[in-house]
Amino acid sequence: MSLQCLFMFLFLLAFAESQSTIHPFNHTDLQAAIGDMRAKSFYGFAMLLQMLNGTSQPTRDFTFLMPDDRELSASAISADQIEEFLLSHAIPMPLYFYDLSHFPTGTLVPSGISSRMIRIHNRGRGDFFVNNAQIVSANICLSSVIKCHGVDAIIEYD
Template identity: 85%
Template sequence: MALHCLFMILFLLGFAESQPSFTHPFNHTDIQAVIGDMRAKSYYGFAILLQMLNGTSQPNRELTFLMPDDRELSASSIPVDEIEEFLLTHAIPMPLYFNDLSHFPTGTLVPSGIGSRMIRIHNRGRGDFFVNNAQIVSANVCLSSVIKCHGIDAIIEYDN
């Protein structure tokens, strides 16, 4: 089991290092499908942030977004020139359903969309699953695209 986890972590790290962050263009249909899924589950703030990048940059690969709810987003200040970085720090560089995430044991580190920032998994089951400080409260929000997303209850914090 430990060897399997080690190989998965190495694969994810290699994948994160080999992929650029956001570039243009990306399949516009996928982005619109993801934004529609986010809106349908009341993640309007995250959908707006993703739309703000429309025309300037777009995700060029399959991702898993970890979306804080609107209350959390409205309580934070995200400078316009840091929206892309914010979205990437709330992303994993491969599409993962919650069932995929649930296979990671507690303590597993997975890369965020920013290669130098790692997300620590705290897995105590579906109702008690954390990524760093944020609990996944709404699994599998985005299902209409290759991009996946899950709702979280806080903005993800990273150790400096």
């Protein structure tokens, strides 16, 4: 009987810890971020988020690194790759450009995919790269906890 109690205790402990680090997804924040993206002409990225919104439930707030519509239209993203694409263009915490600008060149930050890291190349506001993509439009999403910045390319990983 004590083995069962120990198992139940460990299960409850793991469940409680997972609940404390992951908060419920706020659809209002997502809709506000999508509105900000549309207002700055990032229609393609907003559309991808809306497509994902119907099939998946993100569990944290992100900083999205959004390629412009021209870059998105040149890429081949299938319906089953949308979530992976969005997560590979995300940092799993909301960061204004001011926050990003404090990372020195060479800093590695996690992407939304645990096995992929984003390398920061910081040479100032006009010359700030995440992997191969330059941030060209900072602080697009300001109406929600979700933050986003426009980039000039699809982010590539080594």
